[in-house]
Amino acid sequence: RAKGEGPGRSTIFDTSMHTQVRERIELEVALRQALTEDQLHVAYQPIVRLETGIPVGAEALVRWMHPERGPIPPMAFIPIAEDAGLITEIGTWVRKEALRQLGVWRSEGTVGDEFYLSINVSPRQLSDPELPLIVSGEMVRYGVPPHCVALEMTESVMVDGSSVTSRVLFELREIGVKLLVDDFGTGFSALGYLRRFPVTGVKIDRSFVTGLGVNIEDDEIVRAVVAMSHALGLSVIAEGVETPLQREALHVVGVVNGQGWLWGAAVKPEEFAERWRETMTRVPNGIPEIVANP
Numbered sequence: 001r002a003k004g005e006g007p008g009r010s011t012i013f014d015t016s017m018h019t020q021v022r023e024r025i026e027l028e029v030a031l032r033q034a035l036t037e038d039q040l041h042v043a044y045q046p047i048v049r050l051e052t053g054i055p056v057g058a059e060a061l062v063r064w065m066h067p068e069r070g071p072i073p074p075m076a077f078i079p080i081a082e083d084a085g086l087i088t089e090i091g092t093w094v095r096k097e098a099l100r101q102l103g104v105w106r107s108e109g110t111v112g113d114e115f116y117l118s119i120n121v122s123p124r125q126l127s128d129p130e131l132p133l134i135v136s137g138e139m140v141r142y143g144v145p146p147h148c149v150a151l152e153m154t155e156s157v158m159v160d161g162s163s164v165t166s167r168v169l170f171e172l173r174e175i176g177v178k179l180l181v182d183d184f185g186t187g188f189s190a191l192g193y194l195r196r197f198p199v200t201g202v203k204i205d206r207s208f209v210t211g212l213g214v215n216i217e218d219d220e221i222v223r224a225v226v227a228m229s230h231a232l233g234l235s236v237i238a239e240g241v242e243t244p245l246q247r248e249a250l251h252v253v254g255v256v257n258g259q260g261w262l263w264g265a266a267v268k269p270e271e272f273a274e275r276w277r278e279t280m281t282r283v284p285n286g287i288p289e290i291v292a293n294p
């Protein structure tokens with residue numbers, strides 16, 4: 001302890017450290033219990049065509065309802081799950097549940113043939129050489145074709161990934177699933193990985209979308225991202241679209257698909273189906289008429 005610092009000060013520091021560590025351990029224990037006690041569920045957020053607002057797919061987002069504490073946000077427990085080695089188990093559960101749900105929606109005719117689900121995968125999951133085989137098996141089991149599945153990963157997967165991860169990505173792409181870079185733009189300035197890895201699209205991080213139409217720099221960044229992505233043959237989805245002004249600005253720079261509270265937050269499957277049933281079935285094949293990229 002530094003000279004002159006009172007014991008009280010150090011105690012406060014130790015106490016808060018102690019509290020943090022204990023909180024973490026408690027959450028980890030609770031999370032293991034959540035898995036066995038059915039406290040997790042999957043919520044679905046529409047991914048829409050900006051022009052029409054009609055969903056082309058949805059992102060599957062894990063939700064944890066703790067019996068005493070209530071809802072615990074993913075940002076509070078996904079990092080813990082990653083450190084505690086629980087992320088594979090959680091990720092596997094989410095993926096299976098989402099594919100099962102999509103299979104049901106497809107067979108009921110709630111969604112069209114082209115409607116896809118986008119599922120988040122952690123770096124740890126992508127380092128499992130068995131993953132492509134497991135995913136293929138699940139798609140067969142639930143009657144979901146590969147073009148209806150997208151896997152979202154962060155840039156770090158490709159920047160830090162091992163040769164095993166690289167092989168897994170190529171095999172997944174060979175199967176035919178889409179591979180999307182999540183939170184695009186937040187991680188790295190070296191973009192070479194976009195050419196070296198078989199990604200099919202990027203999701204522009206919400207932090208760039210927020211200032212659209214107000215902050216000229218954000219407009220320029222998004223314009224550049226779109227130009228580069230289209231040059232590389234990648235699809236673009238804008239994340240966190242909250243206002244009509246943002247949607248307009250995205251449309252102007254040529255972004256075709258978006259996701260955000262403007263169209264709806266992530267909701268339980270029943271509500272998702274209820275809310276979108278009419279729009280999704282009124283369109284042939286579940287996809288709105290294709291509008292060429294400007």
Ligand code: C2E
Pocket residue numbers: 045060061062073074075078091094120121122152182183206239240241242259260261262265266
């Ligand atoms: P993400 O994959 O980038 O997901 C988008 C997040 O933005 C979601 O937060 C979503 O609810 C939120 N969001 C969507 N539209 C808007 C909007 O218009 N405004 C604002 N402010 N936020 C919006 P959520 O569900 O809390 O998830 C946070 C993160 O947790 C996700 O970010 C993802 O990194 C992670 N996550 C969620 N589910 C899973 C999962 O099953 N597996 C893994 N590995 N990670 C997950």
Ligand code: MG
Pocket residue numbers: 059120152182
């Ligand atoms: Mg995501």
Ligand code: MG
Pocket residue numbers: 182183203239
């Ligand atoms: Mg994202």
Ligand code: MG
Pocket residue numbers: 182183205206239
């Ligand atoms: Mg994000």
